[in-house]
């Protein structure tokens with residue numbers, strides 16, 4: 001699983017993932033990420049599931065950062081993220097996507113995406 005950087009380097013990590021995986025592979029990785037973080041009983045990412053699963057993944061994310069992520073991604077206001085909301089949030093956290101991968105690589109000169 002390639003989620004070591006999850007939560008820490010969205011903006012650096014995801015564009016390079018898209019570059020190496022292609023859009024469809026990227027969506028697949030997002031779905032894997034969603035499943036890692038979701039509450040298996042509800043099929044949703046809740047504050048509790050996010051907190052527990054980030055801890056399980058060895059990520060130190062503050063409560064207010066988790067809440068911020070939930071609020072940012074929660075489009076229908078139920079306080080949790082479904083798979084669609086999660087994917088949309090991840091895309092929004094990757095602003096380079098809007099400009100295309102080529103522009104993106106210009107901001108990471110000297111860094112080989114495969115090494116990240």
Ligand SMILES: [Ca+2]
Nearest residue numbers: 074076078080
């Ligand atoms: Ca929601």
